[in-house]
Amino acid sequence: MPSPPRVSVVIGAYEAAKTVAGCLDALRRQTYRDFEVILIDSSPDEDTVRIVENYPEVVFEHSKARLYCHEARNRAIARARGELFACLDADVYPRPEWLAELVAAYDRTGEVIVGALACHGERLVERGIHLGKFAKFLPGGGPRAIDTSPTANLLVARQDFERAGGLRGERYLADVNLGRALVDNGKQLLFTGNAIAEHHHTQSFASFLRERFVRGAVYGTMRSGWLSGRGEIATFLLASILPVRLAKIAAHVLGDCVRGNELGTLLMTFPIVLAGHAAWLAGEAVSYARALVTFSPERAVRSS
Numbered sequence: 001m002p003s004p005p006r007v008s009v010v011i012g013a014y015e016a017a018k019t020v021a022g023c024l025d026a027l028r029r030q031t032y033r034d035f036e037v038i039l040i041d042s043s044p045d046e047d048t049v050r051i052v053e054n055y056p057e058v059v060f061e062h063s064k065a066r067l068y069c070h071e072a073r074n075r076a077i078a079r080a081r082g083e084l085f086a087c088l089d090a091d092v093y094p095r096p097e098w099l100a101e102l103v104a105a106y107d108r109t110g111e112v113i114v115g116a117l118a119c120h121g122e123r124l125v126e127r128g129i130h131l132g133k134f135a136k137f138l139p140g141g142g143p144r145a146i147d148t149s150p151t152a153n154l155l156v157a158r159q160d161f162e163r164a165g166g167l168r169g170e171r172y173l174a175d176v177n178l179g180r181a182l183v184d185n186g187k188q189l190l191f192t193g194n195a196i197a198e199h200h201h202t203q204s205f206a207s208f209l210r211e212r213f214v215r216g217a218v219y220g221t222m223r224s225g226w227l228s229g230r231g232e233i234a235t236f237l238l239a240s241i242l243p244v245r246l247a248k249i250a251a252h253v254l255g256d257c258v259r260g261n262e263l264g265t266l267l268m269t270f271p272i273v274l275a276g277h278a279a280w281l282a283g284e285a286v287s288y289a290r291a292l293v294t295f296s297p298e299r300a301v302r303s304s
């Protein structure tokens with residue numbers, strides 16, 4: 001029986017027929033070869049199933065039940081044999097040196113490695129959406145500690161993943177919970193700008209805004225649970241409604257784009273970027289307002 005691969009690339013897919021072939025083709029071009037690919041699809045149709053039939057090397061499962069991204073990835077990890085998990089999305093195309101760079105960074109440091117995300121596509125709306133979501137993860141710059149670990153491009157050791165409790169929690173924020181748990185366990189989230197994968201944005205501007213609002217609302221609900229009293233919740237609500245946080249976010253995006261040599265792109269797409277962050281903050285504000293209305297002293301005691 002062949003020995004297990006060192007790396008398991010784990011992918012969740014949902015209605016990814018437009019992009020999954022590009023993702024799997026890119027994995028075939030990897031210079032690092034000691035890996036397996038496990039893909040879990042929960043699309044309501046058979047389009048992805050038919051495409052993946054052309055990739056017999058992929059361990060594949062089609063779930064008839066709808067799975068959110070972290071649920072699909074957890075199911076893939078349950079079938080993984082590697083000591084390292086490389087998390088990837090079905091609409092992300094890794095460059096040939098991607099996996100080699102991730103593994104090399106892990107071998108040097110033993111930390112959790114967060115890879116870089118470039119934009120696949122040249123249309124302004126695609127590039128604006130990319131900067132609105134992933135400016136912090138643009139290629140370039142030296143290795144640095146980072147405060148979050150998006151599972152679109154992430155390498156984590158099996159033992160660290162299991163000790164952190166895996167991907168759990170709210171549908172869109174399981175990666176936030178994972179990152180917090182990894183840091184609480186003494187691990188560093190280390191960004192490496194040379195492990196590059198290209199994100200293919202297929203959504204419209206309107207769907208981008210809807211997604212940002214929903215994810216902001218989900219995040220606001222989660223953060224409300226971390227806060228200890230009405231005063232803290234009200235403070236975040238006020239900062240989200242007023243332009244305080246939006247201005248701070250815009251400043252961070254500017255710095256990220258300067259470091260990633262994307263300042264020109266930011267200037268051309270700034271209204272799209274700003275609208276995305278404003279939608280997120282609007283979603284957060286709704287959740288903080290709801291938390292204020294439903295706040296109880298008993299919850300404050302439990303939080304403390």
